[in-house]
Amino acid sequence: xxxxxxxxxxxxxxxxxxxxxxxxxxxxxxxxxxxxxxxxxxxxxxxxxxxxxxxxxxxxxxxxxxxxxxxxxxxxxxxxxxxxxxxxxxxxxxxxxxxxxxxxxxxxxxxxxxxxxxxxxxxxxxxxxxxxxxxxxxxxxxxxxxxxxxxxxxxxxxxxxxxxxxxxxxxxxxxxxxxxxxxxxxxxxxxxxxxxxxxxxxxxxxxxxxxxxxxxxxxxxxxxxxxxxxxxxxxxxxxxxxxxxxxxxxxxxxxxxxxxxxxxxxxxxxxxxxx
Amino acid sequence: xxxxxxxxxxxxxxxxxxxxxxxxxxxxxxxxxxxxxxxxxxxxxxxxxxxxxxxxxxxxxxxxxxxxxxxxxxxxxxxxxxxxxxxxxxxxxxxxxxxxxxxxxxxxxxxxxxxxxxxxxxxxxxxxxxxxxxxxxxxxxxxxxxxx
Numbered sequence: 001x002x003x004x005x006x007x008x009x010x011x012x013x014x015x016x017x018x019x020x021x022x023x024x025x026x027x028x029x030x031x032x033x034x035x036x037x038x039x040x041x042x043x044x045x046x047x048x049x050x051x052x053x054x055x056x057x058x059x060x061x062x063x064x065x066x067x068x069x070x071x072x073x074x075x076x077x078x079x080x081x082x083x084x085x086x087x088x089x090x091x092x093x094x095x096x097x098x099x100x101x102x103x104x105x106x107x108x109x110x111x112x113x114x115x116x117x118x119x120x121x122x123x124x125x126x127x128x129x130x131x132x133x134x135x136x137x138x139x140x141x142x143x144x145x146x147x148x149x150x151x152x153x154x155x156x157x158x159x160x161x162x163x164x165x166x167x168x169x170x171x172x173x174x175x176x177x178x179x180x181x182x183x184x185x186x187x188x189x190x191x192x193x194x195x196x197x198x199x200x201x202x203x204x205x206x207x208x209x210x211x212x213x214x215x216x217x218x219x220x221x222x223x224x225x226x227x228x229x230x231x232x233x234x235x236x237x238x239x240x241x242x243x244x245x246x247x248x249x250x251x252x253x254x255x256x257x258x259x260x261x262x263x264x265x266x267x268x269x270x271x272x273x274x275x
Numbered sequence: 276x277x278x279x280x281x282x283x284x285x286x287x288x289x290x291x292x293x294x295x296x297x298x299x300x301x302x303x304x305x306x307x308x309x310x311x312x313x314x315x316x317x318x319x320x321x322x323x324x325x326x327x328x329x330x331x332x333x334x335x336x337x338x339x340x341x342x343x344x345x346x347x348x349x350x351x352x353x354x355x356x357x358x359x360x361x362x363x364x365x366x367x368x369x370x371x372x373x374x375x376x377x378x379x380x381x382x383x384x385x386x387x388x389x390x391x392x393x394x395x396x397x398x399x400x401x402x403x404x405x406x407x408x409x410x411x412x413x414x415x416x417x418x419x420x421x422x423x
Contacts, residue, residue, distance in 0.1 A: 060334065061281070061284040061285055061287070061288045061318075062288050062291070063335065064285070064314075064317075064318030064321060064322070064334065064335070064338050065285075065288060065289075065292060065311075065314035065315060065317075065318050067318075067335045067338045067339050067342070068313070068314045068317035068318055068321070068338050068339070068341070068342045069314055069342070069360055069363065070339060070342065071317070071338060071339040071340065071341060071342020071343045071346070072313075072317075072342040072343075072345065072346040072356060072357065072360050073342075073346075074339070074342065074343045074346070075342060075343040075344065075345065075346025075347040075348075075350070075353070075356075075357075076346050076353075076357045078343075078347055078348060079348065086416055086420065087413050087416040087417050087420065090409050090412040090413040090416055091405070091409045093408065093409070093412045094404070094405045094406070094407075094408040094409030094410075094412060095405055095409075097404070097408045098400075098401055098404030098405045098408055101400060101404050102397060102400050102401045102404060105396065105397060105400050106393070106397045109393040109396060109397070110393070111390065111393055111397070114390070115397075118394060118397045118398075119397055119400075119401065121401070122401055122402060122405050123398075123401070129335055130333070130335055133333045133334060133335045134333050144394070147387060147390070147391070147394035147398075148394055148397060148398045148401065150394075151394050151395050151397075151398035151399075152398055152402065155395070155398070155399075156398075156402060159399065159402055160402065160406070163402065163403060163406055164406070167406065167407060167410060173410050173411075173413075173414050174414060174417065176413070176417060177410045177411075177413035177414040177417055178410055180409060180410070180413035180417075181406045181407070181409040181410035181413060182406075184405045184406055184409050185402065185405070185406075189402075193406075215409075224335060224336070224339045225336075225339075228332075228333065228335075228336055
């Protein structure tokens with residue numbers, strides 16, 4: 001069934017709806033996502049819950065070839081990475097520092113373990129794949145990641161175009177720094193941002209585009225490792241540390257404390273069994 | 276799951292990639308075959324690594340490193356690998372992920388309906404933070420290295 005959806009989705013191809021400063025992009029992954037949801041137990045009931053559970057395991061099978069392709073791209077452009085200056089790694093700091101802001105925001109809104117997936121990265125394909133693999137397709141973490149993936153995919157292009165022109169309007173940054181910053185998101189977001197920046201700084205348009213795509217390439221390459229070894233562990237630690245406090249502020253029971261108590265009582269029980 | 280089952284599932288996903296590539300991007304099956312075989316072989320090798328190497332790394336870590344190894348400047352098959360995989364459109368495997376993920380989250384539609392607006396807020400915060408902070412750090416690094 002999933003095969004059929006993927007084929008239908010690819011057949012429709014990419015639809016671009018021009019909207020104000022950017023473009024609303026609907027790409028094949030969205031159609032197949034929507035088709036999948038529609039056929040599930042809550043809507044058309046083509047699939048029942050056990051089949052849904054089986055499908056979550058299949059995600060991993062579909063992700064691996066994609067990650068393999070990313071790895072091959074990385075190997076292919078390794079020279080670019082090595083020749084590039086240290087500034088190209090700026091995005092890594094941008095992502096990691098943003099986690100420090102985004103996790104509290106997500107917790108203040110009352111999100112629970114979804115926070116770890118949602119607030120750990122800009123959640124493009126790479127991050128979605130890594131989160132799904134590390135936590136499992138059905139986990140709240142992966143749900144959070146998928147939600148941001150969808151939000152970014154639908155609004156990201158428009159928003160990145162706007163953001164680039166806004167930030168440029170302050171005149172605080174060199175156009176080249178903005179070019180590097182434009183590469184943090186998906187390719188399509190980068191295209192929107194560099195388009196806007198090129199219009200603002202026509203003399204440096206070529207340099208901006210070159211830096212943005214270099215930055216984007218590097219982000220795609222180190223993204224897997226950054227997500228696995230830094231971003232997700234950091235988001236998880238922040239979540240564990242801050243969740244009880246935000247839960248108290250919202251007058252809600254804390255999910256982390258409840259989990260800890262459950263773990264503790266389980267431990268007590270096993271210790272008693274041992275006696 | 277047993278290895279045979281995994282192999283079967285990867286075969287299914289290979290067929291899916293080939294079909295999506297044919298229908299969506301008019302790349303013939305024969306033309307995309309070498310690339311797909313490479314991608315699936317790497318995936319299976321990654322799967323084998325998670326079983327054989329006693330490190331607790333997710334499968335995507337192995338698959339990505341293996342991909343990097345076969346396509347790096349040191350690899351004898353580099354040009355062949357890059358050329359064959361180059362014709363495989365990335366959205367083809369992704370459309371599969373989308374279909375599987377859609378089926379997977381289908382029973383949690385209520386969650387997305389209720390929590391959707393929060394996700395929009397978090398998404399906007401992350402995009403803004405990531406862009407602005409990267410711009411700040413880039414500005415610093417470019418100034419320090421004397422590029423601007």
